[in-house]
Amino acid sequence: MTTNRQLCIGLSLSATWMKGVGWRHPDSNVEKMDSIDYYIDLAKMAEKAKLDFxxxxxxxxxSPQMLGDSANFGSPDPTMMFAAIARETERIGLVTTVSTTFNPPYVVARQLQSLHWLSNGRAGWNIVTSIEGAENFGDSPMPSPQERYAKAKEFTDVVHKLWDSFPNEAIVIDRESGVFSDTNKVSTINHAGEFFSVRGPLTLPAHKSGSIPIFQAGASDIGRNFASSVADAIFAAMPDLESGVELRxxxxxxxxxxxxxxxxxKVLPGLYFFLGETREEAHELHKAAHAHLSVERRHASLQSVLGLDLSSFALxxxxxxxxxxxxxxxxxxxTHAELLRRYITNYQPTVEEVLARPEVVGSAHWVSVGTVEDVLNxxxxxxxxxxxxxFIALPGGSEQSMELFFEKLMPQLVDRGLFxxxxxxxxxxAHLGI
Known part of the structure; x- marks a missing residue:
């Protein structure tokens, strides 16, 4: 391992610190979640810490998890959120998520290039193929993983062609000759494939900073193959060190x-951390974040993730x-099913241990609970x-956990030369070294 390699760190703007009963605390600031100002403040905090994105x-x-006792009102369009945040920040990257299964590539290429312009070269695209939602886009059932990834590959290719169809160099602005743009440098793409037929060119030129970095999430075999072929960074599910080493x-x-x-x-797992001044305080935060998940709900989640019914067995x-x-x-x-299968095969855990796994109670993220020193180690x-x-920082338990991350953990990473x-x-x- 080279000594000059530094960590790449992003912050998730999903309010993971309000999961469980945390939002019910008087000082949770949960009422601010429906205001863009709240997310702008978080963005400025992350930029002050010099995070990558x-x-x-x-x-x-x-989903059922978005309603009821969860501090969640749905999912605002992240690209629109980042357009607002772009005007209030200067350097931090803005990685938005767009599905290749339910969108036309021309619209997506245009939206992403627009965000790139608005942010002066800070846009990033997290490609997802979606795992649910087909009923909101017609009567057809959800495509198979093989079809979704085949479509994603062609979709990504079309988007790149569109970005290249109107290069930044085509803008000349020659007052003397009267030439504003070089028409010879703007071209159609005339793409005709299995899923898409797109003529082009795009309606706006590429940004002078160059192409938009690609992020991708998915650790199944087909997802790994796609990610390794197109992505600059990969959001990966890796609940333990062994799975992380193998995946990377x-x-x-x-x-x-x-x-x-x-x-x-760059391989960037989600780090769902619960930071406290003491280990006892951190573990209480972790316990409270999952207290709302009854045994029945955990069994239902296990069936959804793995297709395994353990409800008739003792804990x-x-x-x-x-x-x-x-x-x-x-x-x-x-991805989550394979992680659980591997865990069960290797360790023969109890039912109770299976029901406590990140894949069951969360999203298979790497979970770290303890003091700043514990999580740093x-x-x-x-x-x-x-x-x-x-990693992508996913603060858990409370806003205090996030404050400890920024005020104490990040400075220690800097002091150790890791950030x-x-x-x-x-x-x-530039942040990613591309």
């Missing part, structure tokens, strides 16, 4: 097979590999083991 997930459907090594190997430099891809019953269902049956997320361990190139003290550039590409 802000990230926002997106959902094109209303595999993605780097696949990138090389695609003719890419393995170092060109201390061991779960073994022979109890696992057919791996080819439909599940909500193949956790980050260091994974970094030195080659499991991560950085910058000042921005070296003003674009997302």
């Amino acid at each position: 802000l990230f926002k997930a997106d959902y094109l459907y209303v 090594n595999d993605l780097r190997r696949r990138a090389k097979e695609h003719g890419r430099n393995p170092d060109a891809i 201390d019953h061991r779960v073994t590999a022979d109890m696992l269902p057919d791996p080819n049956q439909p599940v909500r997320s193949r 956790d980050i260091m361990e994974r970094y030195e083991a080659g499991a991560i190139d950085g 910058r003290s000042e921005y070296a550039g003003s674009t997302l590409s």
